Amino acid sequence: MRAVIAEDSVLLREGVAGLLRAHDVDVVGCCETAEDLMLKVRSYSPDIAIVDIRLPPTHRDEGLRAALEIRSHHPGVGVLVLSQYVEVGLALKLFEDTADGAGYLLKDRISDVTDFVAAVRRIAEGGSAIDPIIVSTLISRHREDDPLVALTPREHEVLVLMAEGRSNQGIADRLVITLRAVEKYVSSIFGKLGLPSAGSDSRRVLAVLLYLRA
Amino acid sequence: MAAASCTTLLALTSDHIPEPGVHAGLAVWGILAFALAGTVAWWRRPESRFGILMVVAGATWFLATLTSANLAVPYTIGLVFDLVPAVAFLHVVLAFPNGRLEGPFERSLVAVGYATALGVHTIGMTLGGFGPDNLAELASRGTASHRLENVQLVVISALCLAGVVLLALRRREAGRPLRRSLARLVDSFALALVMLAFLFLSAVFGLASGETSFETIRRVTFFFVGLAPLVFLVGLLQARLARSAVGDLIVELRTDPAPTDLRDALSRAVRDPSLTLAYWLPEFQTYAGVDGRPVEPGADDTGRAMTLIDRDGEPVAALLHDPSLEDEPELLAAATAGAGIALENARLQVELRARLEELRGSRARMVDVADKERQRLERNLHDGAQQRLIALSLELSLLGGELDGDKHAQERLTRARHEIAASLAELREIARGIHPAVVSGHGLGVALEQLAALAPLPVKLSVETEGRLPEAVEVAAYYLVSESLANVGKYADASFATVAVRRGADGVIIEVTDDGVGGADTERGTGLRGIADRLEALDGTLRAWSPAGGGTRIRGEIPCAP
Numbered sequence: 001m002r003a004v005i006a007e008d009s010v011l012l013r014e015g016v017a018g019l020l021r022a023h024d025v026d027v028v029g030c031c032e033t034a035e036d037l038m039l040k041v042r043s044y045s046p047d048i049a050i051v052d053i054r055l056p057p058t059h060r061d062e063g064l065r066a067a068l069e070i071r072s073h074h075p076g077v078g079v080l081v082l083s084q085y086v087e088v089g090l091a092l093k094l095f096e097d098t099a100d101g102a103g104y105l106l107k108d109r110i111s112d113v114t115d116f117v118a119a120v121r122r123i124a125e126g127g128s129a130i131d132p133i134i135v136s137t138l139i140s141r142h143r144e145d146d147p148l149v150a151l152t153p154r155e156h157e158v159l160v161l162m163a164e165g166r167s168n169q170g171i172a173d174r175l176v177i178t179l180r181a182v183e184k185y186v187s188s189i190f191g192k193l194g195l196p197s198a199g200s201d202s203r204r205v206l207a208v209l210l211y212l213r214a
Numbered sequence: 215m216a217a218a219s220c221t222t223l224l225a226l227t228s229d230h231i232p233e234p235g236v237h238a239g240l241a242v243w244g245i246l247a248f249a250l251a252g253t254v255a256w257w258r259r260p261e262s263r264f265g266i267l268m269v270v271a272g273a274t275w276f277l278a279t280l281t282s283a284n285l286a287v288p289y290t291i292g293l294v295f296d297l298v299p300a301v302a303f304l305h306v307v308l309a310f311p312n313g314r315l316e317g318p319f320e321r322s323l324v325a326v327g328y329a330t331a332l333g334v335h336t337i338g339m340t341l342g343g344f345g346p347d348n349l350a351e352l353a354s355r356g357t358a359s360h361r362l363e364n365v366q367l368v369v370i371s372a373l374c375l376a377g378v379v380l381l382a383l384r385r386r387e388a389g390r391p392l393r394r395s396l397a398r399l400v401d402s403f404a405l406a407l408v409m410l411a412f413l414f415l416s417a418v419f420g421l422a423s424g425e426t427s428f429e430t431i432r433r434v435t436f437f438f439v440g441l442a443p444l445v446f447l448v449g450l451l452q453a454r455l456a457r458s459a460v461g462d463l464i465v466e467l468r469t470d471p472a473p474t475d476l477r478d479a480l481s482r483a484v485r486d487p488s489l490t491l492a493y494w495l496p497e498f499q500t501y502a503g504v505d506g507r508p509v510e511p512g513a514d515d516t517g518r519a520m521t522l523i524d525r526d527g528e529p530v531a532a533l534l535h536d537p538s539l540e541d542e543p544e545l546l547a548a549a550t551a552g553a554g555i556a557l558e559n560a561r562l563q564v565e566l567r568a569r570l571e572e573l574r575g576s577r578a579r580m581v582d583v584a585d586k587e588r589q590r591l592e593r594n595l596h597d598g599a600q601q602r603l604i605a606l607s608l609e610l611s612l613l614g615g616e617l618d619g620d621k622h623a624q625e626r627l628t629r630a631r632h633e634i635a636a637s638l639a640e641l642r643e644i645a646r647g648i649h650p651a652v653v654s655g656h657g658l659g660v661a662l663e664q665l666a667a668l669a670p671l672p673v674k675l676s677v678e679t680e681g682r683l684p685e686a687v688e689v690a691a692y693y694l695v696s697e698s699l700a701n702v703g704k705y706a707d708a709s710f711a712t713v714a715v716r717r718g719a720d721g722v723i724i725e726v727t728d729d730g731v732g733g734a735d736t737e738r739g740t741g742l743r744g745i746a747d748r749l750e751a752l753d754g755t756l757r758a759w760s761p762a763g764g765g766t767r768i769r770g771e772i773p774c775a776p
Binding site: 009011012015018019053054059060061064084085087088089090092093107108110111112113137138141142143144213 | 593596597600601602604605607608609610611612615631634635638642645646651652654655656659660661662663664666667668669670671672673709710
């Protein structure tokens with residue numbers, strides 16, 4: 001698996017590159033600016049680009065714009081956006097059309113090395129990853145006649161993990177239950193929320209995200 | 215009068231001019247017009263040479279009519295002055311309004327004119343060709359004399375046409391609508407000059423077929439030349455009438471009008487639609503317009519005249535007006551005296567506005583400086599402490615991977631990482647409180663999604679602005695929504711809220727409404743008051759409608775260009 005990293009803090013750039021290399025990820029390029037990132041994406045065709053949302057020169061939205069450009073012009077390249085704050089609005093922008101091969105995580109998540117590397121692999125393979133803070137913000141959002149109250153506590157847990165982009169197997173491992181049990185919970189949740197059963201893991205992420213946002 | 219009677223007598227008894235009645239009538243028309251207008255102008259404004267100049271022009275016309283005399287001496291004198299009235303008229307036109315020729319070009323035009331009409335003409339007379347009564351005849355070379363006269367006529371025509379061009383140029387330089395009576399006067403001057411040129415040219419080149427049509431042109435020309443001073447006279451009389459407009463002004467100002475009305479009222483009283491007023495603000499040592507913003511009267515308005523108005527030796531205001539008003543100083547004086555108290559009141563109002571404007575400006579600067587400082591702090595946190603803590607947490611995590619076996623050390627490392635995670639969460643909150651970086655980075659719409667999602671009640675969000683707005687506007691709107699939603703959660707006991715951002719006629723409108731208990735007030739508490747300050751610093755407004763039991767509507771409006 002090949003990755004490029006755009007991050008202007010040396011400390012974090014080298015940290016991420018080091019831990020990915022330690023987990024057999026081929027880090028083919030590291031850079032500081034969005035321009036360099038686009039160059040590296042074009043010339044190396046990596047499986048994933050890991051992008052800091054604030055990049056020079058203005059540290060405003062250069063990183064996000066680069067991420068969106070990769071999403072639209074290089075659909076084969078997964079994009080993981082890292083940030084020191086996560087915002088519902090930015091998640092909606094990043095996953096506007098599809099959650100396939102896209103992730104948005106708080107930088108803090110880097111230090112959960114196993115989970116982080118798993119998320120990177122998932123995105124590189126076309127899956128998705130959404131920061132738990134986004135998911136919990138959306139799930140605890142106040143709504144009129146909240147349909148989420150109909151969910152059992154277990155279904156609630158499964159919904160959160162599903163929205164974070166995890167596969168059924170990932171959810172089973174996390175909750176220490178069988179794959180069949182996860183499948184049963186998932187179809188029950190979709191039934192209670194009135195969502196059509198979605199195909200891939202990332203498609204169901206988008207469905208849940210849009211459902212929670214409304 | 216004497217001149218006119220003399221002319222009439224000469225013409226009527228003349229043995230060599232056709233239709234003496236018409237001839238005399240036109241001559242009297244012209245002479246009297248110049249004499250009358252000149253006398254009135256002279257009497258009204260003895261310091262201006264314009265009146266005298268007109269009287270002199272009338273006198274030359276009289277001298278020229280001596281050609282109708284049957285006796286040789288007056289006939290010869292008349293011949294000498296035959297062409298002078300045309301040049302004198304050109305002189306009058308170019309010397310308007312103060313009786314002086316301002317530019318070297320004007321001076322040379324008039325000088326060449328007199329030289330041609332008097333000097334060259336007299337030389338021509340010595341060559342003969344003006345009949346037996348020409349006492350100046352020394353040689354009898356009629357053809358040469360005739361040719362010379364044609365040259366003279368062409369030259370004077372050219373001078374007249376140059377005068378018309380000068381008038382047109384002056385009018386264009388003025389670059390704005392002239393005062394009405396003045397425009398009429400300039401038009402009548404130009405028309406008369408064109409007629410003179412046409413008359414002389416048709417005499418030289420025989421443009422008019424037959425003696426009768428030439429005579430018609432001559433009469434029309436005389437009529438228009440005589441008309442010009444009468445137009446001037448009418449203008450003078452109107453100026454007299456204008457002083458009754460000053461009376462209207464005083465009545466109008468009793469109701470103590472707002473400064474814009476004062477300008478309109480003054481402009482009507484002196485009949486100058488282009489008039490502008492600037493008030494002197496001693497505190498700022500500058501002039502200011504009605505809106506309280508500083509202006510420099512006369513800085514870019516070339517060709518405008520300025521009259522300063524003072525009261526007890528202290529300057530009050532400056533009037534910028536058409537230069538022609540300077541010829542009616544008593545009208546200006548009457549109007550400004552009549553507007554005295556009102557002007558002083560208006561000046562005080564403008565001064566108040568200027569102070570408010572200054573206050574708003576300094577408040578905007580303070581908000582701006584504070585925002586920049588907050589942005590810098592947030593950036594320092596982001597690039598400094600937060601990055602280091604994340605790197606430290608990663609380092610500890612990697613260290614944990616190398617400590618296989620030692621359960622106790624593993625646990626302590628995990629605890630340390632949890633501490634760091636908690637610190638990072640706290641720092642995130644602090645950083646967001648210092649400056650909402652997501653607003654400046656990604657815009658109001660994106661940032662409001664998070665506020666709506668985190669609100670303690672269901673929120674319907676609609677953002678209908680296209681693209682980004684100025685950063686200060688977005689930040690103010692963000693704080694407005696943030697504070698309003700926090701208040702809804704704290705006091706309103708509401709079940710639902712809406713947040714709407716849209717473009718209004720000349721700015722952005724932000725509305726937060728709820729269905730709660732109402733009774734909110736922008737003056738209560740510091741939160742909304744602070745937001746109101748922030749909006750006012752951007753020239754915006756904040757209003758709250760909050761009837762008891764009827765929900766609350768907070769509406770902010772911030773001007774910004776589309």
